[in-house]
Amino acid sequence: MRKWIVIASGILLLSLSLAWWLNSRQPKPVELIPTLTNQPEYCVTCHVDLPEISSSHPIKTFGCVSCHGGERLALDANLAHSTMRGGANPSDLSVVEISCGGSNCHSGSEANDRNHIQRVMTSVQSTYAGAIANILFTFGAQKDLIAHYGINSVTDEQTKTGITSLFKFSPSNEANLFIQQFSGHCLTCHINAVPREGAAFARQTGCAACHSTGKHTLTTAIPYTQCNACHNRGNYDLRTMTFVERTDHPTDRLHNYYQPIAQFTRCEYTLDCVDCHTRSEAMGDGDIHSNQKDIQYVQCKTCHGTPTELPHTKPLTNSNDIAFRMAFLNPVVKIKIGDTILVTEKSEPLWNTRVLSDGTYEMIGKATRQDFIFRPVMGSKCTQNGQDQSSAYCHTCHSVNR
């Protein structure tokens, strides 16, 4: 009996020694108690050097787990990361509602203009409905160009476009060889895709596709290079239904912005895409659209007007105007009550513009903070027909020669 007590005691001592040794190898936990959750988390024990992701999401307030998930008290990396949402990208649309949603965050009401997630889910950037509809129509699989399918099924019961839902596109149901090739090669170009393999592509879906411009960064000051991660990357080869990457690798803005075949004016490459294109164009307006052209509406005349009309403007009279919120999030310009700004044909504020007292307009680059002064077409020598406003007409006279 005594012999067994000695053996048990030895095993106990060894076990305690092992436990002590393992414990001594663990990092000393660094605790963070975010004010939003009031629950301790130890993530910063290892992630001490990560920069603040944005001024709207300070770590002291949000912590890590609210957005990323994970085991907040674990000190073992594998265990801590085991329940993370979306890997390196919690804004991936498969998990975005849990990570970024909630009525106080990005899944609020349309009235408060906080329904970002709902709008993105039905946007063409997410549904890819236009490309799918065009391919199905071209190869005779559907009789019209109206979108019936999306990457995922979505519904919009309060539609203004007449499209109340999209079915999930199932490539396996398609017999046509070209449609199969399209499905195999061309369904990774949307923010709802399964990201391509590799760390470089991990943040090219969901909100991060546009708003994450670097490691652990979220911003509304989106440079054109972020848009170019997907756009202007190359062309579709319709014979082989493949995407052909552009082969030039320019490093200057003039040549890098657009593909070699593109025509554009000076402002189209000196400005960033987000300086002109609005958030409803990029993130959707909540309705399901059949193609990109139905949602992308900003043209040259939005800012410059036509020979017979000045652009739309709006005096800022209400501090609740969304223009102030947007200027707060990206404070490149200090707008105030009494300022007059340009607005789009759909009354979206171009909050980074201002009407100056001499009748000219000022725009501050959202990503570059550059100051641009420009004039209306009215009163100039331009003889363009006011109805001909597609970019091709303006490019006739104003395109840049490169």
Added chain:
Amino acid sequence: MPDISRRDFLKLTRDGLLYLSGALAIGGLLRFLNFQTEAIPQTEFDLGPAENYLPGTETILSEIPAILIHSEKEFTAISLICTHLGCTVGQSSNGFACPCHGSQFDLEGKVLHGPANKNLQVLRIEQTADGHLHLFTN
């Protein structure tokens, strides 16, 4: 030094190890039972002597975070945690403003501008017999 036989030495060592392992086991068990994975957030703060806060002054208590206001009549304290998502609000020209999402509050903590839709929390202040101010956040 008294002579000790080999047998007695081994017996002594064995008993020592037995007692040591028993003590360590009890210690480990007690540590296990008392282990707190989560510290309990502090809800009461001793702000020191009331006379340190002169009438007519406002003091930012950044570790709470709150603002202690000593008016001519009384002490009041307002939490500086934004009621929208919990960022720390700062003082502005007309009261308080949240640097994260732009909510604004007047000098009494009432909402002037969203997205917050609740006023800043007014915190309880008590003065103890020894003249210290105690602030409660719960």
